[in-house]
Amino acid sequence: MKNKNKVITIIFVFIFLILVIPVGVKLFFDISAPAVKKEISTIDYYGYSLKTNHSKLYKDVYKELDKVLSNETIDYKSYASLISKLFVIDVFTLENKLASTDVGGLEFIHPDLRDNFVENLGASMYNHIVSNLDGKRTQKLPIVKSVNIGDVFETKYQYNNIDYDCYLVKCTFDYEVDLGYQTSITLTIIKDNNILYVVKGE
Numbered sequence: 001m002k003n004k005n006k007v008i009t010i011i012f013v014f015i016f017l018i019l020v021i022p023v024g025v026k027l028f029f030d031i032s033a034p035a036v037k038k039e040i041s042t043i044d045y046y047g048y049s050l051k052t053n054h055s056k057l058y059k060d061v062y063k064e065l066d067k068v069l070s071n072e073t074i075d076y077k078s079y080a081s082l083i084s085k086l087f088v089i090d091v092f093t094l095e096n097k098l099a100s101t102d103v104g105g106l107e108f109i110h111p112d113l114r115d116n117f118v119e120n121l122g123a124s125m126y127n128h129i130v131s132n133l134d135g136k137r138t139q140k141l142p143i144v145k146s147v148n149i150g151d152v153f154e155t156k157y158q159y160n161n162i163d164y165d166c167y168l169v170k171c172t173f174d175y176e177v178d179l180g181y182q183t184s185i186t187l188t189i190i191k192d193n194n195i196l197y198v199v200k201g202e
Contacts, residue, residue, distance in 0.1 A: 043069055046195055048086075048107050053096045055143060058089045077152055080167035080189050080196055083108050085147040087198055088171050091121070092181060094141040098133055100126045110190070110197035112160075125181075142181045147173040157190050159199055164190035 041050040043066055050062045065082040068075060090104035097104065103118045103126060130139045150170035157166035167189045174183060188200035 041066070055089060055093055055096065057144065057146070058086060058093070061085045061089065061147075074194075076165075076191065076196065077154070077167065080169055081149045081152055083196055083198070084149060084169040084171050084187050084189070087187065088147050088173050088185065089144045092142060092173065092175075093144045094126070094129060095143045097126070097129055097141070099131045100129045102126075102129075105198070108196075108198045110159075110192070110199050113199060140177070140179060142179050143176045145174050145176045147171055157188060157199070159190055164192060166190050167196070 038052045039049050040052055041062070042048065046069060048062070048065065050059060054062070061082060065079070065086065068078050068082060087105045087108040090108075093104065100122050101118070103121045106114050106117065109117050129141065130137050148171070150172065151168075152170075153168040155166050155168060156163050158164075169187045169189060170184075171187065172184045175181065185201050187198050188202075189196050190199050
């Protein structure tokens, strides 16, 4: 009888371990893993999306953009100002980037220029980013705290031998902690098929 009870106990312990260990392992890796980029909202026609790893500031400005683009008549000056803010926040906030190839702001860059943009930033501002694929990075990286839009000039811009309506947007910005990164940029934004794209930053 005692041997039978021992066998039953061993079986229960074995079943318990089979059930509990995988759950524990999963919880461990879920806690230690870095934040995964999950899409939580899209503005479909324009190709814009909001992801879980975006900063609170980005999410707030994204909501403003969603409202502007939901109007029957779009205020393109406001549209240009808001994508300028989003571009700056996503490009210059490095803390949420997983690696040097995880370049921000691509949704706002003209499709013809995206590959060059990734290559250029990957070889410059992003080249020192330590990989955070294991969620253990301790490197201090910048987080954009605020973006101020100065002048927004309406003009024309020639791109690929075509004249486009254009907005020149002056942006200044600061960080939660000053780590010596860039704090201003003037963006050249063109209107192509009713969508605004960044084609130049200086």
